[in-house]
Amino acid sequence: MMATRWLLTAFTLAIFGATAQETDPRDLVSQQPLEQAYRQAAWFFYQEKPYDALLQLDLAPTADPRSDLLKGGLLLQIGLPKQAADLMQQILQRQQDALPEDVRQYALLQYSRYLLNRGDKTAAKQYAQNIVANPAVKGVQQQLLQMLDWPDIQIPAEPDFDQLDGHPEMPYVIMNQIQALAAKGDIDRALAWQEQLSSQLDNAVDPWFWQRWFGFTPVWQRQDDNETTAVLQYLQLLRAQLFVRKQDYPSAQAVLSEFPLQSPLNQLALETYAEVLAKSGQTGPLLGVYQQQLQQHPFALSSWRAATNIGLTLEKTGQKAQALAALQWAERYFDSQISQNKALQPLTIEALEQQKFTPWQSFQFKQDKTLFTLKTDLLAMKQLTLLAPEQLKRIQHLQKVVAIKLQQQTDLLHGKLPELSAQLATLEQQYQQLHTELVAVPKQTYPNRWLPEQLYKQQQTLDKAAVRLSQLSAAQQQGAVVKVDVAKQQHRLNTLQGLAKWQYASSQSDTLWQLKKQQQQLQQLLPQLRNRIGILQAAQDATPRLKSQQQRLAELNAQQQALVNGINQAQQQLLAELNQQLQQRADKQLAQLLQLSRRNKQALARLMEEQLQEQSR
Secondary structure (H helix, E strand, O other): OOOOOOOOOOOOOOOOOOHHHHHOOOOOOOOOOHHHHHHHHHHHHHOOOHHHHHHHHHHOOOOOHHHHHHHHHHHHHOOOHHHHHHHHHHHHOOOHHHOOHHHHHHHHHHHHHHHHHOOOHHHHHHHHOOOOOOHHHHHHHHHHHHHHHOOOOOOOOOOOOOOOOOOOOHHHHHHHHHHHHHHOOOHHHHHHHHHHHHHHOOOOOOOOHHHHHHOOOOOOOOOOOOHHHHHHHHHHHHHHHHHHHOOOHHHHHHHHHOOOOOOOOHHHHHHHHHHHHHHHOOHHHHHHHHHHHHHHOOOOHHHHHHHHHHHHHHHHOOOHHHHHHHHHHHHHHHHHHHHHHHOOOOOOHHHHHOOOOOHHHHHHHHHOHHHHHHHHHHHHHHHHHHHHHHHHHHHHHHHHHHHHHHHHHHHHHHHHHHHHHHHHHHHHHHHHHHHHHHHHHHHOOOOOOOOOHHHHHHHHHHHHHHHHHHHHHHHHHOOOOOOOOHHHHHHHHHHHHHHHHHHHHHHHHHHHHHHHHHHHHHHHHHHHHHHHHHHHHHHOOHHHHHHHHHHHHHHHHHHHHHHHHHHHHHHHHHHHHHHHHHHHHHHHHHHHHHHHHHHHHHHHHHHHHHHHHHHHO
8 A cells, every 4th residue: 555755855964065954944744734734635545545645644744634534544545544533533532623513413414333343332322422413424324324323224115316416325225225115025015125125226326336335346346347237137136035035936936037147146046936837837047047056156054955955856846866866966065065174274364465365255355244244354464564664664773863963953053063163263364354455555655564675675675765865965076085886876776766666566455455355254254154153053952852852753764663563463363254154154164064064974875775675666
């Protein structure tokens, strides 16, 4: 009962990784509003994935009566009726204002039907008493009340076709009333109602006739069978049975003679036909019907009786030799049936899964609603034994991811955040120093410390040369003899000083360019660093959320573990119950076979004794 199902997304914070990972707002565990969880659950439900729908509701942060009601239905769908019943009971025990009235009535109706199907008629009646009449679901309500009150159901003066018009339960409600009329001996009225109902049916009959009427859809039914045809066939057979009760055998035979041979109701029709032919003394056709019963339904009680009845019928017609041969064949037939019955083995899960049933077991599943339901529940439970562990693995995987995320956050908040904060402080200090230097450089006068080391030494040499020339010029003016051409050297010094000024201007420009470049780099780096620090600081708020998710997943893990254990236990219990009921049916049928075999032996002994007496005369 499951396409990638997970809308729960993990994300990783990496400070020097992709920014998209740092800013991903998605949560690991769904903290979505309940309405969104409900819609996602409904979506999975319509995709026939009840297990995934159930997980969406479990992961939702809250719940309300509507979501609980859906959860109860999902638990029923995946084969956990006890858990569904417990939840449904909690819903219905809440205050009136906790559940919308229409939803409450629907829950009462469905829960009552569920209890009835599980055999708890007393509890079903208790809940059904609180159901308020609702025209929208009148057919369902009437059908439920009939099942609860059977056979003492209410019968109106006339069939309620108008009030039940458009309700798919209409034919089943009226058929119950027809049977109740027949049980009270009002056969003529029952026949009249049956005729009216047949004329009311059209192709709009609800497509779940077998499910509603018998509680399950028989596996032998062809896929192209029209449900209206099935209802009409049942009404046709019901009409024949009503004629039998009235002892109007010609009319009953006329109805049955037109009954289709391939109908799923063939067994019941043959039983009724045999009764009609026996009561009307039509030996030839009766023998033919007995043979049909034995061929088509070899494990039915009516067929076992037919085995002996063939010989007894031949005896009544004076065909004693043929009767003796028929009874001897019946003796072998009973021996074979008894041997098959005693050789029956308990079913296993593997045999159920592979549909490896004996002919006898297959017949029992077709005939008994309880057995069919148990088999269906077991097959669904087998699917759960495969799905539940997978779901448990997914929850455990989510637990690991949440634990990793919590550890990552701890590492980032207690390690990376202080480191980045220190880096930010250093860079901001460097930025401030650069800003100060950029303001000061243009104001510096020549010469200054901004000159490169080589130029700075050259400038010192020129400064010394200027002092020396100034001294020589002063000495020369005082009449001292100076061997150096002061004017020439002054010209040379002026040339070198001009060249030094040009080199300074170039060096100053290069320095400004370098400083501005460093400032631009810091201007780009500082916002990024502040942004990453801001993300980490904001991520501190995610720690409580992740811890809450961790706790929720731990609860889900425990629930899932309990569910897996419960499924395994429920599977074994269902299998034991199924085998027990099969064995009870086998024991009951063995007793019937032994009794019928004794009856056949007595008839055979009596006939052989009569034959011996005739031969001795």
